[in-house]
Amino acid sequence: MAEASTHDFDKDYWERHWAQRHGPSERAPHPYLARETAGLEPGTALDAGCGTGSEALWLAARGWQVTGADIAAHALDRAAERSADLPEPGGVRWIEADLTTWEPERRFDLVTTAYAHPAMPQLDFYRRLAAWVAPGGTLLIVGHLHAAAAHGHHPPAAAAVALADITASVAPLRIATAEEHTRTVTGPGGRDHLLRDAVVRATRTR
Numbered sequence: 001m002a003e004a005s006t007h008d009f010d011k012d013y014w015e016r017h018w019a020q021r022h023g024p025s026e027r028a029p030h031p032y033l034a035r036e037t038a039g040l041e042p043g044t045a046l047d048a049g050c051g052t053g054s055e056a057l058w059l060a061a062r063g064w065q066v067t068g069a070d071i072a073a074h075a076l077d078r079a080a081e082r083s084a085d086l087p088e089p090g091g092v093r094w095i096e097a098d099l100t101t102w103e104p105e106r107r108f109d110l111v112t113t114a115y116a117h118p119a120m121p122q123l124d125f126y127r128r129l130a131a132w133v134a135p136g137g138t139l140l141i142v143g144h145l146h147a148a149a150a151h152g153h154h155p156p157a158a159a160a161v162a163l164a165d166i167t168a169s170v171a172p173l174r175i176a177t178a179e180e181h182t183r184t185v186t187g188p189g190g191r192d193h194l195l196r197d198a199v200v201r202a203t204r205t206r
C-alpha cells in the first residue's frame, strides 16, 4: 500500500491559507454530496476539515444536524457568517479542532470530508474518520487522486491517494461507492482547474 508521508500542513499553514484567500467563499458544494447522500435519512453529520462550510451548510439546509470542524479559525469565522442565512441556523455548529488528535464525544450518522489534508498521513486520517461513523452510518470521502499531478491541478503529493488505498484504509466499513472522476472548477482568481477526484462512500454495518 502506498502510504502518504507526513507533511507540514499544520494550523499556521491553514490559518495563512484562509487569511490570504480573498473573495467570495460561496462556492457550490461538490457534486458528489447530493448524489451520495440522496438515499440517506438526515441525522447527525460531521464535516471534517469543513473550510468555509459549503458542504456543511448544504447538509444543514436539508435537515442534518451538522458539526463543521476545522483547524483554521479564519475559515470557521467565514463559515459562521454564511450560516446566518440558514432558515434554522442551529442546524450547524462550528468547532475549531485539530482532527489529528480530537476525539468526538459521540459517533455520527454521516462523516464526510472533502480535500482535507492534515499534518498526518492521509490514509491514517481516513482511518480516524471511519472510526467515528455510528453503526448503520455512512462515510463519504472526496480526495485528490494520485494521478492528479499529471492532469493540470497539482495537489500536494502527500495529500494525493489511490482509490484502492482509500477503500482498504476504511475497512471494516462496507464500500458502496468507489469512483474516480475528473471535473473542472473555477478557482478564486477565475482560473479553471482540472480536478481528479477519488470518491468513496462506505457504510458501517455493525
Ligand SMILES: C[S@@+](CC[C@H](N)C(=O)[O-])C[C@H]1O[C@@H](n2cnc3c(N)ncnc32)[C@H](O)[C@@H]1O
Pocket: 009, 014, 015, 048, 049, 050, 051, 052, 069, 070, 071, 072, 075, 097, 098, 099, 100, 113, 114, 115, 116, 117, 118, 119
Ligand atoms: C483544501 S481545504 C478543503 C476545505 C473544504 N472541505 C473544501 O472542500 O473546500 C482543507 C481543509 O482542511 C482543514 N484542515 C487541515 N488540517 C486539519 C486538521 N488537522 N484538523 C482539522 N481541519 C484541518 C484546513 O484548515 C482546510 O480548511
